[in-house]
Amino acid sequence: xxxxxxxxxxxxxxxxxxxxxxxxxxxxxxxxxxxxxxxxxxxxxxxxxxxxxxxxxxxxxxxxxxxxxxxxxxxxxxxxxxxxxxxxxxxxxxxxxxxxxxxxxxxxxxxxxxxxxxxxxxxxxxxxxxxxxxxxxxxxxxxxxxxxxxxxxxxxxxxxxxxxxxxxxxxxxxxxxxxxxxxxxxxxxxxxxxxxxxxxxxxxxxxxxxxxxxxxxxxxxxxxxxxxxxxxxxxxxxxxxxxxxxxxxxxxxxxxxxxxxxxxxxxxxxxxxxxxxxxxxxxxxxxxxxxxxxxxxxxxxxxxxxxxxxxxxxxxxxx
Numbered sequence: 001x002x003x004x005x006x007x008x009x010x011x012x013x014x015x016x017x018x019x020x021x022x023x024x025x026x027x028x029x030x031x032x033x034x035x036x037x038x039x040x041x042x043x044x045x046x047x048x049x050x051x052x053x054x055x056x057x058x059x060x061x062x063x064x065x066x067x068x069x070x071x072x073x074x075x076x077x078x079x080x081x082x083x084x085x086x087x088x089x090x091x092x093x094x095x096x097x098x099x100x101x102x103x104x105x106x107x108x109x110x111x112x113x114x115x116x117x118x119x120x121x122x123x124x125x126x127x128x129x130x131x132x133x134x135x136x137x138x139x140x141x142x143x144x145x146x147x148x149x150x151x152x153x154x155x156x157x158x159x160x161x162x163x164x165x166x167x168x169x170x171x172x173x174x175x176x177x178x179x180x181x182x183x184x185x186x187x188x189x190x191x192x193x194x195x196x197x198x199x200x201x202x203x204x205x206x207x208x209x210x211x212x213x214x215x216x217x218x219x220x221x222x223x224x225x226x227x228x229x230x231x232x233x234x235x236x237x238x239x240x241x242x243x244x245x246x247x248x249x250x251x252x253x254x255x256x257x258x259x260x261x262x263x264x265x266x267x268x269x270x271x272x273x274x275x276x277x278x279x280x281x282x283x284x285x286x287x288x289x290x291x292x293x294x295x296x297x298x299x300x301x302x303x304x305x306x307x308x309x310x311x312x313x314x315x316x317x318x319x
Contacts (some may be wrong), residue, residue, distance in 0.1 A: 040104040054117045061124035091141040095155030102163035145180045150189040154199035157206035180212045194239040197222035198255035205259035223277045234289030253286045
């Protein structure tokens, strides 16, 4: 009996020793797994958003740079489409993309992964600008038809204003002359009495910045009218009737500020026949509007992008 008990105790000790040994061996493995988990780096907010920008822009610019955007981009319209020429979609796509992208891809190159993406997009963008205005290109945009062209061409002009040194200066002389000719012929479009006045103003302000002949009346009359439409607390009326929508941030604030900056040399001078159009005051209004938009940023859709756009313009104006 005593021998049997001793044998059981010895077997138990062996099992306990084995379990203890396994536990001891597992401890470093658990530590190693924990360390590996800690080594997985979460992307920063900037890295996350830079990646989003790249994924949005790359399909458009990589195709347009090779003259293949209209070939490869699927266009769908709603059942209530108003019958306009659908190819205006390509100008809308390119112009609005570049208006938002221009400040980012105009940043100086460095040795970061983000810079590699920016440089690639900038190279594609410069080639895309050439394709967009070359009459022999399959991706020559719809410059000569439709009133809507004025709207989307204004965003292309705005991209040149925002990235002048990085995106306009490097273009060859033939391409520059083509843009000047296309922007000039847009005077055929008589804009309605709304935020559309600023599309004409933006195109003409860019021509002025580029040293090309420009229509000062189209710029100054639009600035005067928008100044009259200011209703307070950072908001402008969109024509005679007030609209609580995203056009304040998508058009009225940025396209009032940018031509005004060009006309007043960033507030260093005044427009003699539009003294109430004050650049520095307009910046403060936009800053106030940005604060309001921040409170609306939980809304979906264009309100969210409007917040980002307003902040981009404020940064460009060094607020």
